[in-house]
Amino acid sequence: MKKLLTTSALVAAIALPQIAAADAHSDLDPNAKSGGNITVTYKDDVATLDPAIGYDWQNWSMIKSLYDGLMDYEPGTTELRPGLAESYDISEDGKVFTFKLREGVKFHNGRVMTADDVKYTLDRVTNPATQSPGAGFFGSIEGYDAVSSGEVTELSGVKVLDEQTVEITLSRPDATFLHVMGLNFASVVAKEAVEAAGADFGKTAMGTGAFKLADWTIGQKLVFEKNQDYWREGLPYLDSVTFEVGQEPIVALLRLQNGEVDVPGDGIPPAKFQEVMGDPEQAARVIEGGQLHTGYITLNVKMAPFDNVDVRKAVNMAINKERITQVINGRAVPATQPLPPSMPGYTEGYEGYPYDPEAAKALLAEAGFSDGFETELFVMNTDPNPRIAQAIQQDLSKIGVKATIQSLAQASVIAAGGEADQAPMIWSGGMAWIADFPDASNFYGPILGCDGAVQGGWNWSWYCNADADAMAVKADSMTDPAMVDERLKMWSDVYMAVMEDAPWVPVFNEQRYTMKSERMGGDDKLYVDPVSIPVNYDYVYVNDVQ
Numbered sequence: 001m002k003k004l005l006t007t008s009a010l011v012a013a014i015a016l017p018q019i020a021a022a023d024a025h026s027d028l029d030p031n032a033k034s035g036g037n038i039t040v041t042y043k044d045d046v047a048t049l050d051p052a053i054g055y056d057w058q059n060w061s062m063i064k065s066l067y068d069g070l071m072d073y074e075p076g077t078t079e080l081r082p083g084l085a086e087s088y089d090i091s092e093d094g095k096v097f098t099f100k101l102r103e104g105v106k107f108h109n110g111r112v113m114t115a116d117d118v119k120y121t122l123d124r125v126t127n128p129a130t131q132s133p134g135a136g137f138f139g140s141i142e143g144y145d146a147v148s149s150g151e152v153t154e155l156s157g158v159k160v161l162d163e164q165t166v167e168i169t170l171s172r173p174d175a176t177f178l179h180v181m182g183l184n185f186a187s188v189v190a191k192e193a194v195e196a197a198g199a200d201f202g203k204t205a206m207g208t209g210a211f212k213l214a215d216w217t218i219g220q221k222l223v224f225e226k227n228q229d230y231w232r233e234g235l236p237y238l239d240s241v242t243f244e245v246g247q248e249p250i251v252a253l254l255r256l257q258n259g260e261v262d263v264p265g266d267g268i269p270p271a272k273f274q275e276v277m278g279d280p281e282q283a284a285r286v287i288e289g290g291q292l293h294t295g296y297i298t299l300n301v302k303m304a305p306f307d308n309v310d311v312r313k314a315v316n317m318a319i320n321k322e323r324i325t326q327v328i329n330g331r332a333v334p335a336t337q338p339l340p341p342s343m344p345g346y347t348e349g350y351e352g353y354p355y356d357p358e359a360a361k362a363l364l365a366e367a368g369f370s371d372g373f374e375t376e377l378f379v380m381n382t383d384p385n386p387r388i389a390q391a392i393q394q395d396l397s398k399i400g401v402k403a404t405i406q407s408l409a410q411a412s413v414i415a416a417g418g419e420a421d422q423a424p425m426i427w428s429g430g431m432a433w434i435a436d437f438p439d440a441s442n443f444y445g446p447i448l449g450c451d452g453a454v455q456g457g458w459n460w461s462w463y464c465n466a467d468a469d470a471m472a473v474k475a476d477s478m479t480d481p482a483m484v485d486e487r488l489k490m491w492s493d494v495y496m497a498v499m500e501d502a503p504w505v506p507v508f509n510e511q512r513y514t515m516k517s518e519r520m521g522g523d524d525k526l527y528v529d530p531v532s533i534p535v536n537y538d539y540v541y542v543n544d545v546q
Helices: 006-015 057-066 115-126 144-148 191-203 249-257 270-277 309-318 321-327 357-366 385-397 410-417 466-475 481-501 524-528
Strands: 037-042 071-073 080-082 085-090 096-101 158-162 165-169 211-217 221-226 240-245 286-289 293-299 332-334 373-380 401-408 425-427 504-510 512-515
Touching: 057 211, 057 221, 080 085, 096 115, 115 144, 115 158, 115 165, 115 191, 211 240, 249 270, 286 524, 293 309, 309 357, 309 385, 321 332, 321 385, 321 504, 373 385, 373 410, 385 401, 385 425, 401 410, 410 425, 466 481, 512 524
Parallel strands: 037 240, 373 401, 373 425
Antiparallel strands: 071 080, 085 096, 096 165, 158 165, 211 221, 221 240, 286 512, 293 425, 293 504, 332 504
């Protein structure tokens, strides 16, 4: 995976104050055929399609196809490009971003999008009443603290200059801000649609994206249909996408083999992986891609006995990571820290906590738990996660910790993690962290930072280290290209401080494997898109259109 340092992107932008608009037609595939429908399967239903709320790998690419943000990425890559912003200016001090919007972009209801919609979107996502798990991403916008505390409802740093121009002033230089404006959380929504739907907005999604939500039968399927007025002319290629939910991954694989399914959304079932890879005909339809991913166990520091750092360290030493990678047929490498090895800021040479059950038992005894303790381990009920949970359970039993497994649907695990007193331990598999953008900061704010340790947030360890937070802010204020190495060293120090506090057990860094039917077209990288995870539906197509 290409490493794109946000400092480089920002410096380039400052060097060229007026960024030219991206050619909306330059990425069209000359071999693409327009039309047709594809079928994608998932075991679980989708929790929400509200871009301010949705934050799991299953709905991430769906939301990207329904909505647009000011910034975007080249398909299948981590390279930033303008989205709804035709162009943008950045002030010399790196704190004022002025975005010029594309003209004539329409919401799915036919209304033309304006700068007022951008302002409404940013005010909404940062309002604590919205309970957005991504609110912390916008912490550098001037006025964020006042909105976050409930003092006011509008960000003072977001101003509408005219219908096509919005100015965003930051309280500090932020080396990641252009990436933030490409996140789903910054996807532009229409005020009238949000207010009309109320609490049901996540079920009646309405944006400016390549597809529109045509149908959602809870527990059965979602249907996206082509947005005929999409501002990127010629896209999407497909007429519609049908997402069938409630489909067991093994059944989905059989249906793929029978030509009934085009993409198994949950991937290749681990129990079938070797069989698939050993069959040349099936292996030919497998696509592999690297990912900025870490699978981990959260230890809730608000719940005893995980409020004791020695207990957390003991649990780290109890987990046999090598054995767990074998549960998924070796499709991963053991993790030593929150960052994956390919992420800038990864601490080379750091070996983490060794697998040492005897030392773990001794540390537990020192902490006052010589007889161990009982706890609960929450896990998503999609294979292989229950089997991984069983391996974790077995490892813990060797140090006297009796962990009862709570195997639940994805939405239920997410909900439990977002409550301070519900889930002592969570295995993150199926919901494990894949970077929203390729920068070290992205593995911190929402899942380890203080802003994420809130009700409905994604910081399931409920860990908050004010000193580490301050260091993270300082690192992300370094926009000078001469300070890149210093910035990455600072991020390394942040994660080493986290590991000393041990709110996580980093377990493994996983590769992505998926499959597609013979009729599917488009570059393989679209099926392992690092941003539109797991598939970039806007750019794939089928070859059997008449």
